[in-house]
Amino acid sequence: QVQLRESGPGLVKPSGTLSLSCAVSDGSISSNNWWSWVRQSSGKGLEWIGEIYHTGSTKYNPSLRGRVSISVDKSKTQFSLTLSSLTAADTAVYFCARRGIDAYGAHWYFDLWGRGTLVIVSS
Amino acid sequence: AIQMTQSPSSLSASVGDRVIISCRASQDIRNNLAWYQQHPGKAPQLLIYASSTLQGGVPARFSGSGSGTDFTLTISSLQPEDFATYYCLQDYNDPWTFGQGTNVEVK
Numbered sequence: 477q478v479q480l481r482e483s484g485p486g487l488v489k490p491s492g493t494l495s496l497s498c499a500v501s502d503g504s505i506s507s508n509n510w511w512s513w514v515r516q517s518s519g520k521g522l523e524w525i526g527e528i529y530h531t532g533s534t535k536y537n538p539s540l541r542g543r544v545s546i547s548v549d550k551s552k553t554q555f556s557l558t559l560s561s562l563t564a565a566d567t568a569v570y571f572c573a574r575r576g577i578d579a580y581g582a583h584w585y586f587d588l589w590g591r592g593t594l595v596i597v598s599s
Numbered sequence: 600a601i602q603m604t605q606s607p608s609s610l611s612a613s614v615g616d617r618v619i620i621s622c623r624a625s626q627d628i629r630n631n632l633a634w635y636q637q638h639p640g641k642a643p644q645l646l647i648y649a650s651s652t653l654q655g656g657v658p659a660r661f662s663g664s665g666s667g668t669d670f671t672l673t674i675s676s677l678q679p680e681d682f683a684t685y686y687c688l689q690d691y692n693d694p695w696t697f698g699q700g701t702n703v704e705v706k
Contacts, residue, residue: 522643522686522697537694538600571642575690583649584690585633589642 478502480572480590487596494559494597498572498590503553506530510575511555512586513546517568527575528555562597569594601625601689605698611706618674620701622665622687630666631691637700638683646685647672677703 484496
């Protein structure tokens, strides 16, 4: 069964840059799915950050635009998140997730999630 | 961005109770709404998509309804494993946005 696994540093400094990766266990990163990042903080609940398709097409949350970048590495079957100009407000659990489509091709939904990784922004 | 408002933010219930959670969108999202369950320390899990379609493997005591701006999640007979936080999510227009969550706790 396919699994997603986040990796990256748990502590980053204010004004620094966060880099996280998400490995897709069965190598299906070139399938018909969007590969997403979602974060969860006590202050703002669940927040969609952005996503990428295997062709490289991306979508980002305007609230983070200018600070966020998502890339895909098909040779490593993983996708990555970069978030810059960090502040304490970026402290959160970061999830990677797959947004897949139903059998009728009508609805997309987050059907698979990683376990999440806690990122603390602090000096 | 479309705003999603859930009510109540928390509720207390007993095993066997019928539980109803509401979600309201700030604009018409047709039936592009999903419901997720999250236990502490775990990732959200998909329960329902397209407002009323049960995800495979999800017990039939969960059901969803609604279209346009008003939606509900119903748990017909609450089970011990259902004590968790529930979130709605609109996938009509990006940025995809979540409700603030409803915590279902033991009465």
